[in-house]
Amino acid sequence: MKNVFLVDDSATMLMSLKGTLEISGYKVHTASDGEAALGLLRGGLKPDLIITDINMPKLDGIGLIREARKLLRFTPILALTTESQQLKREEAKKNGATGWLVKPVGGAELVKVIKQVLPGA
């Protein structure tokens, strides 16, 4: 079972994504901001995939992508955010994001993308 790490400051988002992914057969870890997420990664969490929001308190998604990439060179990182953050797409890419998704992404669509970045998942 593949491990997916979800990072978002919205409890509803975390619940909805966690539910979607657990139903689809993934094990899910969550964090409510970039700093907490980085703490878990530094603590030894080694997810197969990270899905992060961009606009978050303490440490935003771009910062998390940059720092997480230093710890996990090959782990796919997807940014899942709103249309308003479109201008940060290139910045996310430069910092090591694997892909960019605009909310809302349906369950089937999300699983399809995950299967693309995690072959065999």
Added chain:
Amino acid sequence: MSPATTLPHVALHGASRAPAGRGTKALRLACAALTVLVLAGLAPWLQAQLQSHLAASAAAEYAAVALLTLGTAGLLRSAAQQWCHNRTGHSQRALTADEVQEAQTYLEVMQRQLGGAMQEAEQGAQQVIERMQAVHQVSNEQFERIQSTEANGQELTRVMKDKVMVDAQLGSILEMFVQKQEADVQANLDRIQRLQGVKDLTPLVEVIAAVARQTNFLSINAAIEAARAGESGRGFAVVAAEIRALSTRTSEVAVDIAKKINGATAGIDEELAAAEDASTRQTSSSNMRNVLADIAEMRDRFAASVEGLALDEVIHAVRSGHQDIAGRLADAMGELQMQDVTRQRIEGVQEGLADLKTHLQEMTEHLRLARPRHDGVAVLRERLQAHTGLYVMNSQRLTHQDVTGQAGGDAPHQPKIELF
């Protein structure tokens, strides 16, 4: 209409409300009274002027005095009106300032109402997700039970299939056994029938007996002829006696053989009758065949039951249904991400209301200090434009553009999903 143009309108509209109207009316009455008093004070002087000039008046003088009088009255009225106007303006500004301040309370209430609605919507969405997860949990448990049944069912199917196979093998063995038994019965019958060939020996015995009798006759004749021959036929008489003894013995043996053949034939006939009876009735094999037929029928029904169970198909259908439910739930949960987008939109509106409140506060201060603000409209427009930075959807930008005529922020069209 933009907020910049709306607010002054609201303020002026407020100034014409009942309390402001009462104040203005009182001031107007005071001004009118003052004018009357001034005019009343001027009246004696005017009368004197008229009386002193009326007698020797010339029309020009009268007209000049009249003009002077009217001009003075006009000036006085104008001064009184200006004083009243200043008093009225001051009061209107104070009233407008009060009203603008009250509008801030109004905004605060609306802002908090929005916050409450958003919080309730969040809780509602989370409850929906929890319910969905519960539904999935139930579906999952049911599927696990079915999977457990699947394992048991597969074992049962395997046992039943083995049983059907064993029954088939048993049937084959019994069939072979019955066939063998039937073949044995037939073989016995055939052998017994072949033994009946012993009866064919009876005529041969008759022939032997006849030959023995003829030989006896010949020996008797030979003995007679030997006796006639006298001494020379003595030897021949011995031979004739031997031949006679031999024929007698042959006759005895033939009789004995005939008896034995008859005895054997009788036994064979009895055996044959019994064998034929068994073969005809075939009681045991018939029973066996009935058993075999029953077994075969039972086996066929059993096999049909095993096929009819079709557990694999049922479980496959259940699995497919479960996966369909899971997929739909996952999709529905994904759609709830829209709640987050809506939350961000509402937060943006709240921030907008907070901006407007700040602006109204500033307006209140300006009104109270009677300090005109010339950049108010521009500041308000800037604030509204700055709000575009909070937009989360292109539709918000389009709405902004529709209302203000200004671009709602740079939102390049990019794919919703992009893998780098």
